[in-house]
Amino acid sequence: METREFQKATVMVVDDDIVNVRIACVMLKDKFHVMAAESGERAFELLKKKVPDLILLDVHMPEMDGYEVIRELKNSDDYKNIPVIFLTADEDEEAEIQGFSEGALDFITKPFRKDIVIQRISRILELDYLQKNLEAEVKMQSKKAEERGKKMERMSLQMINALASTIDAKDPYTNGHSARVADYAVMIAERLGYDEEELVKVCYMALVHDIGKIGIPDSIINKKSQLTQGEYEVIRAHPVIGSNILKNITEIPEIATGARWHHEMYDGSGYPDHLKGEEIPEIARIIAVADTYDAMTSKRSYRDVLPQQVVRAEFIEGRGQQFDPIMADIMVQLIDADKEYKMRE
Numbered sequence: 001m002e003t004r005e006f007q008k009a010t011v012m013v014v015d016d017d018i019v020n021v022r023i024a025c026v027m028l029k030d031k032f033h034v035m036a037a038e039s040g041e042r043a044f045e046l047l048k049k050k051v052p053d054l055i056l057l058d059v060h061m062p063e064m065d066g067y068e069v070i071r072e073l074k075n076s077d078d079y080k081n082i083p084v085i086f087l088t089a090d091e092d093e094e095a096e097i098q099g100f101s102e103g104a105l106d107f108i109t110k111p112f113r114k115d116i117v118i119q120r121i122s123r124i125l126e127l128d129y130l131q132k133n134l135e136a137e138v139k140m141q142s143k144k145a146e147e148r149g150k151k152m153e154r155m156s157l158q159m160i161n162a163l164a165s166t167i168d169a170k171d172p173y174t175n176g177h178s179a180r181v182a183d184y185a186v187m188i189a190e191r192l193g194y195d196e197e198e199l200v201k202v203c204y205m206a207l208v209h210d211i212g213k214i215g216i217p218d219s220i221i222n223k224k225s226q227l228t229q230g231e232y233e234v235i236r237a238h239p240v241i242g243s244n245i246l247k248n249i250t251e252i253p254e255i256a257t258g259a260r261w262h263h264e265m266y267d268g269s270g271y272p273d274h275l276k277g278e279e280i281p282e283i284a285r286i287i288a289v290a291d292t293y294d295a296m297t298s299k300r301s302y303r304d305v306l307p308q309q310v311v312r313a314e315f316i317e318g319r320g321q322q323f324d325p326i327m328a329d330i331m332v333q334l335i336d337a338d339k340e341y342k343m344r345e
């Protein structure tokens with residue numbers, strides 16, 4: 001760990017032996033600002049003027065000894081966090097034990113050795129700094145990480161929305177289709193009890209389910225007359241094209257799921273992989289229902305929005321065949337709850 005410089009730190013030396021105080025002042029003056037007190041009482045007077053970063057405290061002093069001083073320091077809200085190093089004579093083990101129990105952080109034995117004194121003070125100041133700042137630092141770093149995460153999330157959603165609008169822009173008749181499918185898919189997933197994180201994924205996957213249409217010529221997508229068999233085959237390629245595009249988004253590996261399998265049917269008669277029942281990923285079974293619902297409740301060049309009861313009947317008819325019966329039932333529940341038929345283009 002890199003050692004921080006504490007040149008500006010202030011150290012208070014409290015010792016009744018004036019020679020010791022002088023020696024300490026001389027040793028420390030290059031590295032620290034030094035305050036000197038020849039008794040505990042004097043130390044408290046000086047503390048009122050300036051609170052030092054650390055106190056070197058002699059244990060044996062007449063009147064107020066080092067233990068009394070540290071006790072009083074620890075009892076004060078203003079001074080209790082000042083780190084204290086005790087100064088003792090050699091071989092004074094009892095003093096060390098008691099000193100630690102009173103809250104001293106370290107001991108320096110007299111006579112002083114300059115390098116040891118400076119190293120010990122610097123180490124304690126470093127520890128004190130880290131301790132006081134760790135919590136603040138952790139809080140700041142977690143806040144930053146959270147902000148970065150949120151920004152990434154917003155960016156992903158914006159990118160995915162942008163992708164979705166490029167698909168919708170190709171086909172003026174289905175403008176807003178992807179966003180509506182995402183809304184309906186999320187409503188179904190909510191009824192299935194998905195949590196917030198899963199709902200975001202459902203939303204993403206539904207928004208890009210038709211991304212593969214980017215690879216289909218406009219002339220086929222916008223063709224008003226009946227499609228030829230060949231053209232129909234081209235359109236049917238969009239789930240595979242879409243999943244190939246999306247599989248490059250490795251940060252959201254499941255995002256291709258909806259694109260690839262939203263045209264699979266529950267009875268196995270869909271495409272591209274002819275999956276059946278629960279072989280079809282649940283999210284794709286959700287999107288299939290949401291997609292079909294939006295197709296029926298959107299205007300087409302050749303027809304208006306279908307009546308709500310017609311749409312409802314399609315889901316009852318298709319349950320277990322085109323649709324997962326659970327998803328179809330949920331769709332019927334949503335339709336029944338939508339008394340004024342607001343869920344439409």
Ligand SMILES: [Fe+2]
Nearest residue numbers: 209210262263
């Ligand atoms: Fe599609």
